Amino acid sequence: MKIRLTYILLFFVFSSKAQFNEQKGAVAEGFDVVSYFQGKPKKGTSALKVTYADAEFRFSSEENLKAFKNNPKKYIPQYGGYCAYAMADGKKVKVNPNTFEIREDKLYLFYNSWGNNTLELWEEEGAEALRKNADANWQKITAKHR
Numbered sequence: 130m131k132i133r134l135t136y137i138l139l140f141f142v143f144s145s146k147a148q149f150n151e152q153k154g155a156v157a158e159g160f161d162v163v164s165y166f167q168g169k170p171k172k173g174t175s176a177l178k179v180t181y182a183d184a185e186f187r188f189s190s191e192e193n194l195k196a197f198k199n200n201p202k203k204y205i206p207q208y209g210g211y212c213a214y215a216m217a218d219g220k221k222v223k224v225n226p227n228t229f230e231i232r233e234d235k236l237y238l239f240y241n242s243w244g245n246n247t248l249e250l251w252e253e254e255g256a257e258a259l260r261k262n263a264d265a266n267w268q269k270i271t272a273k274h275r
Contacts, residue, residue: 148271149184150210150238152223156184157238160226162204163193165236170226181205206236208267213237214247216263219270232256 149156156162161173173187177194180186181201188194197204208216213230215222228241228248237260239248251259 148182148209150221150223151184154185155187156210157186157206158224158226159187161189161193162186162206162236163196164189165229165231166204166234170229184209203234204236206238208237208263210238212240212247213263214239214251214259216266217251217259218262219266221270230256232260 152158155173155178157165157170159173159175160170164171171189173189175187177188177191178185179188179194179198181197186197186201188197207213209221210224212220212222212224222240224238225241226238228239228246230237230239230248230251237251239246239251241248
């Protein structure tokens with residue numbers, strides 16, 4: 130896995146109990162997680178929010194809020210909303226909510242700033258192998274906090 134200086138400098142340490150990336154107060158920085166599956170992420174509003182597994186999720190419409198309530202596991206971003214590429218290396222890193230991929234009906238979010246787009250690296254380096262590493266690392270991280 131390529132390691133870039135910006136990647137190293139932007140590693141973030143989060144509280145041990147945090148299983149969701151709640152930068153800016155909500156998962157996916159307040160973006161509506163259902164809207165990703167509709168083709169274009171939209172910013173959610175604090176007027177339409179729900180707490181699930183101790184994390185806040187915001188929505189852009191009442192319909193999306195209801196869809197989430199009916200099947201939250203379908204919409205929750207992989208790795209608690211942390212960067213999928215960084216999780217392949219076992220690290221919890223913040224994301225740019227506009228940099229995402231839907232793969233096999235699952236939402237993956239990525240870090241993208243200062244010329245470092247980890248979605249591009251994810252694709253270049255082999256998304257499937259990286260996903261397997263990320264899955265294994267996420268299992269280890271979440272097992273420690275059960």
